[in-house]
Amino acid sequence: MDRLLITGAAGQLGRVMRTKLAGLADTVRLADRAGLGTPADHEELVQCDLADAQAVSAMVAGCDGILHLGGASTEGPFEGIVRGNISGLYNLFEAARANGRPRIVFASSNHTIGCYPQAERLGPDVPFRPDGLYGVSKCFGEALARMYFEKFGQETALVRIGSCTPEPTNHRMLSTWLSHEDFASLIEAVFRVPVLGCPVIWGASANDAGWWDNTHLGWLGWKPRDNAEHFRAGVAEAVPQPGSDKSMARFQGGAYVDNPIFKE
Ligand code: NAI
Ligand code: 15L
Numbered sequence: 699m700d701r702l703l704i705t706g707a708a709g710q711l712g713r714v715m716r717t718k719l720a721g722l723a724d725t726v727r728l729a730d731r732a733g734l735g736t737p738a739d740h741e742e743l744v745q746c747d748l749a750d751a752q753a754v755s756a757m758v759a760g761c762d763g764i765l766h767l768g769g770a771s772t773e774g775p776f777e778g779i780v781r782g783n784i785s786g787l788y789n790l791f792e793a794a795r796a797n798g799r800p801r802i803v804f805a806s807s808n809h810t811i812g813c814y815p816q817a818e819r820l821g822p823d824v825p826f827r828p829d830g831l832y833g834v835s836k837c838f839g840e841a842l843a844r845m846y847f848e849k850f851g852q853e854t855a856l857v858r859i860g861s862c863t864p865e866p867t868n869h870r871m872l873s874t875w876l877s878h879e880d881f882a883s884l885i886e887a888v889f890r891v892p893v894l895g896c897p898v899i900w901g902a903s904a905n906d907a908g909w910w911d912n913t914h915l916g917w918l919g920w921k922p923r924d925n926a927e928h929f930r931a932g933v934a935e936a937v938p939q940p941g942s943d944k945s946m947a948r949f950q951g952g953a954y955v956d957n958p959i960f961k962e
Contacts, residue, residue: 699762699889700725701760702719702723702726702727703726703757704764704765705729705730705748705765705766705769705790706729706769706771707734708728708732709730709767709768710771711767711805714878715767715881718879718882719765719882720738722763722886725741726740727742727757728743728744729743729746730746731746732745747781748781748786749781749786749789751789751792751793754789757793758793760797761800762800763802763889764790764802766804766805767805769783769787769835771832772832775960779831779832783835783836783838784838795846795852799850799852799853801854801888801894803854803888803889804843804856804857805859806836806839806901807833808859809829809951810833810836810840810858811824811828811833811951812828812830812833812950812952812954813829813950814909815950816870816873816948816950818950819909819910820911820950821911822900829951830951830957831959840856847896853893853894855897856896856897857888858898858899858900858910860873860874860876860901861876862878862881862901863875866926866929867936867937868937869933869934869940870946870947872905872927872933873902873905873907874909876902880922883923884920884922887920890919897914897915899912899920903923903926904921904923904924906925906926906927907927
């Protein structure tokens with residue numbers, strides 16, 4: 699790839715992928731509304747708000763692939779979610795349409811389905827059951843991507859990330875954990891496969907206690923290597939098991955299910 703764009707590059711996952719994906723393209727364009735530090739030789743820095751359509755168009759121009767991590771990444775007041783995840787996503791897909799339809803990895807979330815009980819195993823086609831406005835915004839993102847695929851052939855991977863952290867740190871994450879390594883190898887697979895389409899991909903490592911079925915993805919050639927089970931003893935020692943009446947033990951979205959509708 700000549701030029702890869704990473705949005706949300708100043709964030710938690712953006713900073714990790716900035717390093718891990720350095721070899722994926724000759725040039726990596728890093729974008730965020732927050733500061734991005736000093737560029738390495740292979741990097742270009744763009745400071746822009748996703749809600750600014752003109753700036754987003756310039757950000758996307760000349761890119762062959764997009765890792766879209768930018769936007770609101772947790773529950774919060776509606777206005778911030780709209781800015782990053784509704785207006786911002788529309789601006790991104792319009793910019794992609796005007797600039798040769800570079801393939802997109804969309805960082806969706808398990809909070810699109812957070813109200814499912816933990817006892818259920820989910821395939822890629824289950825109806826949405828979002829657990830808050832943030833989850834609803836990711837449902838919007840997936841639907842928007844699907845529409846751009848159906849009408850314009852825009853290829854996008856809809857990656858419903860579980861919990862992408864260095865290690866699992868609570869009991870729920872023994873099921874939802876996605877290691878940084880497995881996320882990076884997933885992104886590489888998405889950009890490598892000749893034909894992508896617009897698949898739902900569960901963004902989780904090969905966790906023994908996992909809830910999500912990725913068996914529809916054989917053609918992608920992605921094999922997650924990590925397994926949260928190796929951390930079970932450490933988690934059990936460090937964190938008390940939540941009571942069976944608590945959302946952390948009942949719902950796939952965990953405590954997000956308990957969030958109110960936040961106001962500014
Ligand atoms: P983060 O909050 O650390 O990073 C998001 C970045 O987006 C920040 O640097 C922020 O400045 C930028 N941003 C927010 N609104 C913006 C706007 N309007 N214009 C331009 N930039 C804006 O989030 P994190 O953890 O790195 O997650 C990255 C993506 O992955 C997010 O889209 C999140 O929803 C998704 N995700 C992450 C999970 C995780 O476990 N970290 C789990 C599920 C989904
Ligand atoms: C997400 O969607 C968030 O971006 C992340 O911060 C975590 O809360 C994650 O889900 C999770 O469910 O653990």
